[in-house]
Amino acid sequence: MSRALLAGWQVHAFAPGLYPERGDLRDNRFDRLLGRLGGRWAPRGASLRRQRGRRFVAQVEAQADALAALDDGELGRRAAAVRLTLASDGLAEAAVVACFALVREVCARLLGLRHYPVQLLGGHALLYGKLAEMQTGEGKTLTAVLPAVTVALAGAPVHVITVNDYLARRDAELLAPVYRFFGLRVGLVVPGQERDERVAAYACDVSYCVNKDLVFDYLRDRISQKRRRSASRALVDGWLAGARPGAAAPALLRGLFYAIVDEADSVLIDEARTPLIISSDTDDPQGRALYEQALALAAGLAAKEHYRLRRHERSIELSDAGRGAVGEFARGLPGLWAIARAREELVEQALSALHLFELDRHYLIADGKLQIVDEYTGRVLPDRSWERGLHQMLEVKEGLDLSKRRDTISRITYQRFFRRYLCLAGMTGTATEVAPEMRSVYALDVVPIPTNEPMIRRHLGQRVYCDGERRWAAVVERAGEMRAGGRAVLIGTRSVAASEVASQRLLAAGLPHEVLNARQDAQEAEIIRQAGTPGRITVATNMAGRGTDIVLSDAVRAAGGLHVILSEFHDAARIDRQLFGRAGRQGDPGSCEAIVALDDELFVAHAAPWLGWLRARAAADGLLPPALGRLLRRLAQGAAERQNARIRRQTMEQDKRVEQSLAFAGRGE
Structure with missing residues (x-):
């Protein structure tokens, strides 16, 4: 490099x-304010960047005919x-133009895919550390290979980071x-790999990674570094005693050089x-008995009187009355019950397990084990658990065997x-909506x-109904109409539980369908492959959202394309648009709509006083006037985004405070 x-x-x-890697940025609130202002104006100045980018694209396209005439050897x-x-020269413009033109030609020969000018424009933005906003279906996968090859040829390791192992x-x-x-x-770095496989994957010129796995591997390297430092005295003592020291395990990563974050x-x-x-x-x-006691006590506490629930x-958070009730319950009990702060935290975790974490929404049970479901991707997070006893509390709540408690060692x-x-x-x-935060x-x-x-x-x-029953009836009716017309249908839900409710309603109506959620992740590729065929109804959680490309058959395209039904709004309109973006990709026909209910999580959490x-x-059919529905969505999603x-x-x-306290104690992160 x-x-x-x-x-x-x-x-x-x-x-x-x-x-x-870079050192930590020491910014303050004023710096972040300036960054937010700059980010707010950045998209408005994008036309100037695009003009420079178009000149670059013209230079790349000018080389196309000459390269097409060459054989593979040349x-x-x-x-x-x-x-x-x-x-030798880094990202000099002439070399970058030549590299992009070569990558374009090679992709056309080997993959049958030639970059469009807009993809060259996106690749140019990525190469120089920008966030390219490309509409769904515009070929971000092929766009990323342009800067990835260029930077790797310049000698720097490249990480292409995405949100799940399938992508x-x-x-x-x-x-x-x-x-x-x-x-x-x-x-390729995905969950379930052995350490040697990960070391080999990171040693490659370009590594495709899942975001969580990458960060956890980085933390493992930091832990190993701390352990090697603390063991230095022991190594010296062993050497003086004549012992032959073993070779230290290699670091997983080679460094943090250049990253392209997909679905940024x-x-x-x-x-x-x-x-x-x-x-x-x-x-x-203290085991199971401690958690059973805490759950029993928590079940008897009253909301508002004993605790404040911020769903x-x-x-x-326990109120003064709640802390008094916990203290009274703990009188004479040993162990953690004798320590005020410990028992209060224990009961707060029990209350969280009872009121904030739901089966088939935040977690599911598979093979007798409690497994966390990632709320953003809809996928199971294998071998992950909640900390500070919450995981064990949920296991006791669901009647499962108790796993070991986990204490934080790095974050x-x-x-x-x-x-x-x-x-x-x-x-x-x-x-665009989060441009100020991205900049700051x-x-x-x-x-x-x-x-x-x-x-x-x-x-x-969009249609907003008073209750979930009417919503599901409308969803099933619309899905049946579209299926009868020869179109493919995708029904998006926010949770495993909701996807299974939708499935039950479709079965009752005699409509065949497929379900894609955290329980069926092994069949994901096949379900997605079939989702664009005539009459196919697919019910999916967020697993079928970001990055998923549903290829339409000619018959479906002729019938009007894929129809997407959003059955529940997300906290951010951005995420809703990601689901809608499964339809109408690359000029294909398609349609979308939202059919939701007032008892959905977004409205209950952020618009409860107005419901x-x-x-x-x-109206008599339970349908809200359209104008009120649009206003409700804007208000609720705005409140959720601000929160x-x-x-x-x-x-x-908090991260800065933790860092300062660890540094003061002589420990890393």
Whole structure:
């Protein structure tokens, strides 16, 4: 990796540690305010960037005919020459133009896919550390290979980061022939791999990773680094005694050089509300009886009198009366019950288990074990557990065998981790709304990229019913209509439980269908492959949202394309648009609509005071007037977004306080 490449990334020194990365940014609230203002204006100045990008695209396209006339051998020699130039001169414009043109030609030959001009424009934005906002279906997978090959040829390891293992594996396998042509190795990092497999994958020139696995591997490296430092005295003593020291296990990663974050708003915004934590298993001497006592006590406490329930923040706090009740219950009991703060935290966890965490929404039970469901992707998080006894509390609540308790040994927020990359880029279909936060937190400017074909998807509006029964009846009726017309239908739900309710309603109506949720993740590829065939109804959680490409048959395309039904609004309109974006991709026909109910989680959590007033104004069929429905959605989603933004800010502030306290104690993160 050349000094020219580092200079282009404005890297003058690495942070001390195992491998190259940036030091933590020491910004304050004023810095973040300026960043938010800059981010708000960045999309407005995108036209100037696009003009520069179009000049670049014209230069790339100008080389197309000459490259098409070359045989594979000569094309390979051109690639080798470009590699030498990039390795010595960094991202010099002439070398980048040549590299993009070569990648475009190679993709056309090996994959039968030639980059459109808008994809070249998106690749140019990614190469220089921007966040490319490309509409769903515009080919972000193929766009990412342009900067990935360019930076890898310049000598820097590349991480292409996505939200789940299905997308990571799909993209790595699809693009592997392209990377091989350029003499680059491509690795895949997904859940369930052994350590040696991960080391080999990160040692490749380009690594496709799942975001959570990448961050946890980084934390494991930090833990290993701390252990090696603390063991230095023992190694010296062993050497003096004549013992032969064993070789230390290699670090998993090679450093944080260049990253392309796919579905960047999901990873960097939606999932940034909570830190990622590595814990160690510890024995729980008091065991099941302690949790049973806490659950029994919590079940007898009264809301408002004994505790304050903040469902939208997913938090519970005991009141003075509640603390008094807990103290009275604990009188004379041993162990944790004798410590005021410990018993209060225990009961708050029990209250959380009873009132904030629901089966088949936040977790499911498989093979006799409680497994966490990722609320953003709809997927099971294997071998993950909640900390501070909450996981065990839920196991007791569900009558399962007790697992070991886990205590935190390392933690980091997404905000702090991703700011350590020497160069960070991202792409998504929905970034404009969060452009100020992207700029202030990650120094990422949003660059909107135009579509290749005009969007012809039809939005049929939204219907808001008074209750869930009427909503599901309407969903089933609409799905049946579309199926009868030869179209394919995708019904989106927010949870496993909701997807199974929808399935029951469809079965009762005699409508055949497929269900894609955390229970059926092994059949995901096949279910998605069939989802674009005539008359096919697919019910899916967020697993069928971001990054999922439903390929339509000719018959479905002729009948009007895919019809998407959103059965419940999400906290952010961005996520709703991601589901709608499964229809009408790359100029295909398609349509979408929302059919929701007032008792949905979004409205109950963020619009509860208005629900009674709204029900009184519903029509005889239980349907809310359209204008009121639109207003309700804007108000509820606005409140949810503000709440989530506050939580992210609090997470950053807490992370700084934890970092300072650990540094004072002489420990890392």
